[in-house]
Amino acid sequence: MLTDEHKRQRVEISQILLHRCQHEGDETVDMGPVGDYRARNKLLEHLITGDETCLHLSTPETKRDSMTWKHPPSPITKKFKVQQSGTKVMATVFWDSRGMIPNI
Template sequence: METVECRVVIRFLYLRGRTPKETFDEMKDIYGEDAPSYDVVKHWHRQFKCGRTLVETAPILGGPQSSIHEDTIQQVEFTILEDRRITVRQLAQDVKINCGKQERVQSSQALLTMCQENQEEFFDRLITQDETWVHHYDPETKAQSKQWRHYDSPSPKKARVQPSAAKKLREAIKSERRGMLTKGVRLLQDNAPVHNAHVAQTKARSCGYEILPHLPYPPDLAPSDFHLFPVMKVFLKGKLFSDDEMLISEVKS
């Protein structure tokens, strides 16, 4: 059963007032082994209940088609053989192919279309996230540990230490944004390998999250990297925490 066809049928039955269980049973009777799983049916019922009308998936990011044509490939190879030190940007200009712009356009259009359908509901369900490590002990930087001393005073001794490690999203949403899990979460995160890993993507979808397409390296979508994490880490450096609870309490304070 085609994916779009499956979603159209689920939407039709949803609009007829069927419950997820009734929809699943009816599709199972008609399509047999080709019918979607109950989890899929329940997920799309939730999406339509939250106001979604589109059944198509957002465009898949990828390079422009012109860059994979045989003529273009030969031209790229010839250009590289002429100058093996040529940069990717210069190569794209010489061969007249896009260098990442197409991905940005596709992602922007997909998100803009989704937002224009219902702007208030779009932002009400949106979660942006990034992560950073915090440690039970993180040594002070060289600048932080500077001391005034007399010219003949001995240099201060420092112990060689290594930072220790400690690291959670569904529980945070439950406590900080009550009701969002019921509406359905739209997860917008960067393209770090830990986020794009199959295990991470599967886990997020099993929790009912809709993963939105993300622009390559957009600083405006990760304000925590610039306005939160650096200040927080400076604040935590040099402090010793005996357990996770003390560390979490200090991070939240």
């Protein structure tokens, strides 16, 4: 969980990077054989960002998912209450200006 100090630091760093992008990073680059020139921000090519989330290792079916068709004389199957797995894994993803980075 992010503390107020962590949130403040993220805002401060984001403002610094935004200022640098707006004032330092632009250059004109030939983007192809037809002479297409576009402004490119060099600073953005060096930034890496990421995200993380906790995932349960197993998620039980809902009652609706576990429903099955039965003939009227068939016995009713008992359903037990199932809970999510207590075991979790942390999933992290990182990417840069070109896309997702497979391994960091």
